[in-house]
Amino acid sequence: MSFLDSPVPSALRRLSLETLTMALLSLVFVSLVGFDFWQSWHARNVQLHQSESTTLNLTRALAQHAEDSFEEVDVALMSLQHLLEQGNELDLKPEALHGLLQKYARSLEQVEGLFVFDEQGNWKATSLQDTPWKGQNSDRGYFRFHNRNTTEDPFISRAIHSRSTGNWIIPVSRRITDSQGQFAGVVLATVKMDYFLNFYRHIELGPSGAIVLAMPDGTILSRRPFKDEYLVGKHLAQSYVITTALAQAPSGIVTIKAVIDGVERLYGYQRIDKYPLLVMVAISKKELLSDWTGDTQRSAFIVASIIIVMSLFGLVLMRQIGHANTVKAELLEAHRALEQQALSDGLTGLANRRYFDTALQQELKRAERSGQPLSLIMLDIDFFKGYNDRYGHPAGDYCLKQVAQALKRSLPRSGDLAARYGGEEMAVILPASDRQGAWVVAKRIQDQIRNLRLEHHSSPFGMVTVSGGIHTYLPGEDGVLTTQALIEQADRALYEAKHNGRNRIVAREDSGHT
Missing domain, CATH: 3.30.70.270 (Reverse transcriptase/Diguanylate cyclase domain)
Incomplete structure (x- = not known):
């Protein structure tokens, strides 16, 4: 009897083949899990990267919209300021001044009303047809600012309730100076907060998404979603964007928890150079990755199912070694199918x-x-x-x-x-x-x-x-x-x-x- 014909070597050969089969199955399991993990992690990074790029681009677009909106208002205010400082007949004829303010207001969709106040804060004229308030506005922050400062720049105040209409407004004002250089009053435009809210309403950001128009110091001017309490007693001064990010770059993307509601969001921010304004766009990180989470769970379920099925095949292989080639062919075919799916985009047929x-x-x-x-x-x-x-x-x-x-x-x-x-x-x-x-x-x-x-x-x-x-x-x-x-x-x-x-x-x- 030869060595190869002896019972012991034969048993050893069978044990070696079973061990090799188990090792091969274990390698496939580990590779499948590892590949699925890598693919899921890569997809997550791609999702975040693309979302960062999209969010930053959207932020820049909204910042441009805000800048253009306030610039249109400022151009009108400069024109009125110039006319009033010339001391022409318009200053003496309230009816003509009222008509001029109405003409300007009709050309500015974002403006609720235009106003002129004298040096005491008394109303001289308004574009509004009829208002319940005709008292003094010398207590308003914009009036006190222009009374104390000689700046020629426009002044954008925090959002307030209009005394004329009761609506939320953002005051934009300029100082009127007489021929001796003394304070002669204020020309004011009240920008409708609803103008920005209506514009932001059409932007899809998810249930927890937010768009904020604020001052660089963190004072909120407008926010979507909007609640009164966001503008009364709320401030973003402690936000990472205000305290740190803006000091590093005027535009960027960060992931932080919101000061207002504590939700972790991806924040794109853009400071506007021409006016003291800051635009932030926020998307909930959890909502942002919701599709990825669902895909990952489905992928894990599929991988687990494949592993279970392959384990059953492994038991059959160990009992019926003679069918190894058939099982191998099936595995290779499945691998080729997975490889083909991994290289092409299912919708367009292009490379993925x-x-x-x-x-x-x-x-x-x-x-x-x-x-x-x-x-x-x-x-x-x-x-x-x-x-x-x-x-x-x-x-x-x-x-x-x-x-x-x-x-x-x-x-x-x-x-x-x-x-x-x-x-x-x-x-x-x-x-x-x-x-x-x-x-x-x-x-x-x-x-x-x-x-x-x-x-x-x-x-x-x-x-x-x-x-x-x-x-x-x-x-x-x-x-x-x-x-x-x-x-x-x-x-x-x-x-x-x-x-x-x-x-x-x-x-x-x-x-x-x-």
């Missing part, structure tokens, strides 16, 4: 973000080896949120599919890669393509999407359009570039295209090397 990141890194290394340029185009569907709000999410999904198909038809070479970067944002990698070639491709994409003639009445263009940003990496000239830096440069070009009116392509000229 994970595949895009891998491909971009490979193409960047290839460009550095070959010395050929590498171009990246970042695309964003214009006013897509308005499209979803107007036509519904099913129509939004259809729009994304059509845009994705048009994008794929526009790519001239098999080596070019189109990917869904996130939401309505898409990306195109163009190996061995210089800036001029990338520009031609981007314009072709833009034309293809316009030719879809997808109706979009929430867009000023009347149809679905895209904005694009291009950045081209030139090895040797731009130094060594990272994928993140390349994406950021293209994103900056995209932001410039959107900032300049959308429905356009911008190719950045600076290198942006790291």
Whole structure:
């Protein structure tokens, strides 16, 4: 009897095979759990990063709206201030002054009323047709400020209840000076708080989201959601944004607990240089990650189910070693299916973000080896949120599919890669393509999407359009570039295209090397 035919070695061989099977199953379990954990954590970071970018962009847009709104009011006040300081006939004819104030007030949607007070705080004129209050306003903070200060700048006061209408208003005022340089009164505009609240009401931030218009010292001027107690006795002076963040940068994003209600939120903030104003946009971190939490729980359930099923298969494998090849084939097939799902976007059919990141890194290394340029185009569907709000999410999904198909038809070479970067944002990698070639491709994409003639009445263009940003990496000239830096440069070009009116392509000229 040979050694291989002896019973003991045979038993050892069976034990070794069972041990190998258990080791293999354990490795699969650990890998599956590890991959699911990594994927979930990566998705969380991506969600937070995209939310930070979106929140900061929204904050800047709202800050611009606030600045424009107060600037319109200030221009009217300067004009009235100039007329009154000239001492012309308007100062002597209340009817004419009343008519002029009404004319100005009608042109300013955000203004509830315009007023002129003399040096004693007495009413001289108002744009309002009829008001119950005709007394003195010398006790108001804006009147006392101008009486004591000779500044030529406008003064924005804390929000107050109007004595004329009883509504919440934000006073904006200017000092009137006589020919001898003495205090001669105040010209006042009362900005309707409802003007900002109505504007903010259409912005979707979730149940715990908030938008705050305040002064840099933390005095709240307006807040959505709005309650009287937010403006009476509430102050943001102890907020991290006021105490620390503003001192570091006039604009940014932080995650903190709110002073008012203690909810942890992602805060985008933007200080307005022209006026003493601060805009903050806050989104609840818990609500922000609610979709990710649900996806993670579902993914964990699926992984746990797979592990249970595979454990049962393992028991069968240990009893029926002869079926190992069949089980292996099934596992390989399942792995290929999961791999295919992991590389493509289920809605658009484009490459997904994970595949895009891998491909971009490979193409960047290839460009550095070959010395050929590498171009990246970042695309964003214009006013897509308005499209979803107007036509519904099913129509939004259809729009994304059509845009994705048009994008794929526009790519001239098999080596070019189109990917869904996130939401309505898409990306195109163009190996061995210089800036001029990338520009031609981007314009072709833009034309293809316009030719879809997808109706979009929430867009000023009347149809679905895209904005694009291009950045081209030139090895040797731009130094060594990272994928993140390349994406950021293209994103900056995209932001410039959107900032300049959308429905356009911008190719950045600076290198942006790291």
